[in-house]
Amino acid sequence: MSTLTLLNGPIDRRAFLKFSSLAGGGLLLGFYLRSSGEAFGADAIVNASAELPSGDFAPNAFIRISPQGVVTLISKVPESGQGIKTSLPMVIAEELSVDWKHVIVQQADVTKAYANPWYGAGGSSSTPNHYELFRRTGATARTMLTTAAAQTWNVPESECYAENSAIHHRPSGRTIAYGNLVAKAATLPVPQEKTLVLKDPKTYSLMGKRISGVDNPKLVTGQSLFGIDVKLPGMVYAVYEKCPVFGGKVVRANLDRIKSLPGVRDAFIIEGTSDVNGLMPGVAIVATSTWAAMSARKQLQVTWDEGKSAGDSWAGFAAKATELSNQPGAKKLRTDGDVASALSGAAHVVEAAYTYPFISHTNLEPQNCTAWYKDGGFEIWAPTQNPGAGEGLITKVLNIPGNKINIHVVRCGGGFGRRLGGDFMVEAAAIAQKVDAPVKLTWTREDDLRHDLYRPGGFHFLKGGVDKNGKVVAWRNHFVTFGNTTERPGNGAALGADEFPGRWVPNFQSEVTVLETATPMGFWRAPGSCVLAWVMHSFIDELAHAAGRDPLDFRLDLLGDRDLVPGSGERPQDYNVGRMRAVLKLAAEKAGWGKKLPRGQGQGIAFHFSHRGYIAQVADVTVAKDGALKVDKVVCVCDVGAQIVNLSGAENQVEGSIVDGLGTAMYQDLNIERGRIVQSNFNEYPMIRMPDTPTVIETHFVKTDYPTTGLGEPALPPLAPAVCNAIFAATGKRVREFPISKTNLSWS
Amino acid sequence: MSKYTLQVNGQSRTVDVATDTPLLWVLRDHLDLVGTKFGCGIGQCGACTVHLDGVPTRACLTPVSTATGMKITTIEGLSTDGSHPLQKAWCELDVAQCGYCQAGQIMTAAALLKRNPHPTESDVNDAMAGNLCRCATYYRIRQGIQRAVALTAGTEAST
Numbered sequence: 001m002s003t004l005t006l007l008n009g010p011i012d013r014r015a016f017l018k019f020s021s022l023a024g025g026g027l028l029l030g031f032y033l034r035s036s037g038e039a040f041g042a043d044a045i046v047n048a049s050a051e052l053p054s055g056d057f058a059p060n061a062f063i064r065i066s067p068q069g070v071v072t073l074i075s076k077v078p079e080s081g082q083g084i085k086t087s088l089p090m091v092i093a094e095e096l097s098v099d100w101k102h103v104i105v106q107q108a109d110v111t112k113a114y115a116n117p118w119y120g121a122g123g124s125s126s127t128p129n130h131y132e133l134f135r136r137t138g139a140t141a142r143t144m145l146t147t148a149a150a151q152t153w154n155v156p157e158s159e160c161y162a163e164n165s166a167i168h169h170r171p172s173g174r175t176i177a178y179g180n181l182v183a184k185a186a187t188l189p190v191p192q193e194k195t196l197v198l199k200d201p202k203t204y205s206l207m208g209k210r211i212s213g214v215d216n217p218k219l220v221t222g223q224s225l226f227g228i229d230v231k232l233p234g235m236v237y238a239v240y241e242k243c244p245v246f247g248g249k250v251v252r253a254n255l256d257r258i259k260s261l262p263g264v265r266d267a268f269i270i271e272g273t274s275d276v277n278g279l280m281p282g283v284a285i286v287a288t289s290t291w292a293a294m295s296a297r298k299q300l301q302v303t304w305d306e307g308k309s310a311g312d313s314w315a316g317f318a319a320k321a322t323e324l325s326n327q328p329g330a331k332k333l334r335t336d337g338d339v340a341s342a343l344s345g346a347a348h349v350v351e352a353a354y355t356y357p358f359i360s361h362t363n364l365e366p367q368n369c370t371a372w373y374k375d376g377g378f379e380i381w382a383p384t385q386n387p388g389a390g391e392g393l394i395t396k397v398l399n400i401p402g403n404k405i406n407i408h409v410v411r412c413g414g415g416f417g418r419r420l421g422g423d424f425m426v427e428a429a430a431i432a433q434k435v436d437a438p439v440k441l442t443w444t445r446e447d448d449l450r451h452d453l454y455r456p457g458g459f460h461f462l463k464g465g466v467d468k469n470g471k472v473v474a475w476r477n478h479f480v481t482f483g484n485t486t487e488r489p490g491n492g493a494a495l496g497a498d499e500f501p502g503r504w505v506p507n508f509q510s511e512v513t514v515l516e517t518a519t520p521m522g523f524w525r526a527p528g529s530c531v532l533a534w535v536m537h538s539f540i541d542e543l544a545h546a547a548g549r550d551p552l553d554f555r556l557d558l559l560g561d562r563d564l565v566p567g568s569g570e571r572p573q574d575y576n577v578g579r580m581r582a583v584l585k586l587a588a589e590k591a592g593w594g595k596k597l598p599r600g601q602g603q604g605i606a607f608h609f610s611h612r613g614y615i616a617q618v619a620d621v622t623v624a625k626d627g628a629l630k631v632d633k634v635v636c637v638c639d640v641g642a643q644i645v646n647l648s649g650a651e652n653q654v655e656g657s658i659v660d661g662l663g664t665a666m667y668q669d670l671n672i673e674r675g676r677i678v679q680s681n682f683n684e685y686p687m688i689r690m691p692d693t694p695t696v697i698e699t700h701f702v703k704t705d706y707p708t709t710g711l712g713e714p715a716l717p718p719l720a721p722a723v724c725n726a727i728f729a730a731t732g733k734r735v736r737e738f739p740i741s742k743t744n745l746s747w748s
Numbered sequence: 749m750s751k752y753t754l755q756v757n758g759q760s761r762t763v764d765v766a767t768d769t770p771l772l773w774v775l776r777d778h779l780d781l782v783g784t785k786f787g788c789g790i791g792q793c794g795a796c797t798v799h800l801d802g803v804p805t806r807a808c809l810t811p812v813s814t815a816t817g818m819k820i821t822t823i824e825g826l827s828t829d830g831s832h833p834l835q836k837a838w839c840e841l842d843v844a845q846c847g848y849c850q851a852g853q854i855m856t857a858a859a860l861l862k863r864n865p866h867p868t869e870s871d872v873n874d875a876m877a878g879n880l881c882r883c884a885t886y887y888r889i890r891q892g893i894q895r896a897v898a899l900t901a902g903t904e905a906s907t
Binding site: 079080081082083210211212213215216217219220221222223224225226228229231237262263289290291292294295362363364365366411412413414415416442444445648649652653655656658659660662663681682683687688689690691693694695697 | 783
């Protein structure tokens with residue numbers, strides 16, 4: 001970085017972006033962000049750390065334009081199938097008015113330059129975190145290129161406009177391609193953020209279109225892209241055997257025997273930590289190939305100290321939950337009105353228990369990571385949604401400071417929240433620390449299924465009341481969930497005080513009791529919502545039918561006339577009822593809600609707000625007399641704000657959420673016995689396949705004047721209740737336990 | 749360890765590996781053909797699907813010795829330049845999400861279209877049922893296969 005643009009005096013914190021020329025000739029546009037994530041004034045792409053208050057600034061670079069006109073846009077969010085590596089660069093490209101054909105997208109390494117907003121993918125946060133920022137990033141570059149052209153021609157900027165990777169002079173028809181403006185643009189000051197003119201969305205030529213993913217050509221020809229594809233000179237291959245009981249430790253292993261096997265370079269015990277969310281103890285085998293390591297592992301004999309959780313079982317937890325069902329919860333989550341008297345005065349009272357099991361994320365690419373220990377630090381290639389988690393664990397457990405951990409983020413073969421954890425990264429690092437070569441650790445499918453950060457199971461004991469006018473007047477829920485201590489639910493195991501229909505029912509009481517388990521828990525696509533929407537909207541449906549009311553009308557009544565219901569409690573979140581009513585009504589309309597269907601066919605409806613998205617779905621199902629379920633059609637209406645970035649990616653996320661939601665509801669089920677996961681591989685853990693995929697999926701996006709938000713998760717939660725409510729309509733059978741396959745749906 | 753000479757994507761390749769090494773790991777670790785993916789190791793997910801003499805086969809369950817003497821085609825050899833109608837359709841319709849399973853999906857679909865150039869939806873469901881897609885892109889895979897049928901028909905019509 002020797003050819004830096006001069007700083008315009010002191011750093012202007014209100015300004016935003018800066019071009020600087022690159023050593024190779026070209027432009028590099030970056031900006032600085034405060035650690036809070038707030039964008040503010042910036043100047044050149046310098047190693048600003050030395051000049052700026054320590055920890056307060058970090059340089060960020062997102063746009064590079066070469067004199068040849070090649071535009072490189074940086075993707076700084078891990079790609080795990082959510083399409084973000086294509087969609088976020090599209091935001092920049094749109095405002096930059098660059099021809100998408102000229103764009104190359106590069107994945108950023110994990111450096112301070114890309115630390116804010118969060119270098120990670122989770123919570124459907126990538127789009128809302130970056131959308132406005134990236135619009136301004138693109139617009140700043142376009143503005144500077146426009147200025148450069150105007151100066152070149154000596155004409156007013158107002159006579160110039162950007163289009164197709166070039167600046168055009170309207171009166172004369174002259175054109176200069178971006179590449180030819182690079183040198184001049186690099187010398188210009190950064191325009192003030194307030195002077196930026198963003199494009200009118202009506203003029204967008206890229207956003208809102210269907211754009212094929214930037215990695216597709218490589219994907220369909222089998223080129224190296226994923227973590228598991230990483231290969232380095234001299235690399236060795238590792239497997240890692242952990243105690244099948246969570247929290248167990250290694251007592252001894254037949255290491256000498258293992259080391260004598262063909263291709264084995266080394267075998268050793270890793271002590272690990274006692275924290276099930278830390279470095280799990282185990283035995284590493286390092287070999288000259290993956291197969292040599294896997295083969296040797298078949299001969300591995302380990303004596304385990306299984307620890308205190310060896311008595312855990314799902315059956316035991318379920319029995320305990322049932323025992324608790326008639327008792328008050330350990331903690332009150334929400335208490336409104338007087339539930340007991342409202343129930344006693346209700347015209348219709350329904351009581352039901354809902355249960356769902358622990359399930360796995362089952363990324364099709366098993367967890368893996370390549371780590372190289374050298375010069376007292378690590379270089380790491382990780383398919384991760386959250387590089388910081390791995391870095392943090394490595395620092396904590398192996399005592400290597402973050403500035404000595406260099407992480408390359410590679411494409412993830414599925415995320416769904418699994419790769420928010422850093423466990424596989426710290427394992428690879430711990431192994432690599434003992435090996436004088438780069439090491440690729442590959443988990444087997446069995447490792448992956450038996451050592452996940454599981455979507456927690458749970459039990460809801462519900463009682464609800466409807467008055468003679470068909471209004472819900474009482475709602476009580478004792479939620480029995482899981483935590484690694486009884487003090488706190490595990491990740492993804494909590495029920496919020498505001499969970500719908502909390503705030504809508506005048507007499508409302510929700511309570512929680514946490515069962516202790518050593519089972520690691522993690523965020524699973526639409527955490528909480530992925531099961532809570534099913535519980536709540538199934539039970540709402542039960543109340544509607546008990547009152548003899550149409551499930552759509554009943555829901556519209558329940559939502560009521562207010563436009564906005566403010567949040568309450570610790571993490572309040574407003575609920576825009578108007579947006580929900582709109583998607584609900586449109587879904588019903590598009591699906592032909594209320595049509596007469598023969599027995600064995602039914603429609604079900606549900607809605608859910610999560611991850612800033614308002615989603616409603618209607619499912620049409622056919623249940624054969626033998627109980628075979630076929631989802632014929634799903635209509636989904638989404639309100640995720642003002643703009644769909646990549647229509648293809650957005651539709652793909654919705655379709656995938658629907659089929660994933662269906663498969664999870666139909667099949668996924670883990671059992672726990674003797675403190676360990678019983679299932680080992682896909683033969684024992686069925687997943688949805690093509691034949692069960694709905695025949696028709698119809699996706700509609702309602703554009704509203706709200707910020708543009710993400711779609712990786714919010715379309716999943718309403719699917720299961722929509723389908724289960726449709727099953728009820730078709731058969732009269734209410735599914736109260738996941739997976740659906742446990743309920744006999746046959747009818748006569 | 750034994751030496752095996754394999755015919756992979758039209759090339760003769762010799763490897764020195766343990767006799768029970770699955771073709772999957774020979775391809776990935778020894779021949780640097782990483783498009784064929786490891787998903788389960790027990791033939792349940794289909795991510796490792798390759799063609800042996802044109803027949804879609806699970807490379808994770810195929811010992812290297814079995815594959816010797818057979819014509820092995822992997823995703824890297826399905827076409828020389830990504831121009832197989834399925835590859836084109838997959839890009840055009842943006843089928844993939846994470847993309848990890850898609851090489852296996854395409855290899856299974858390619859074998860289907862070879863023996864049944866105009867499959868019904870039911871034919872497609874049956875043929876593809878052995879291939880898992882964790883992102884659940886099945887809806888688009890169906891469309892991708894029908895798009896490839898149309899692209900093939902278009903090519904035939906224009907030649």
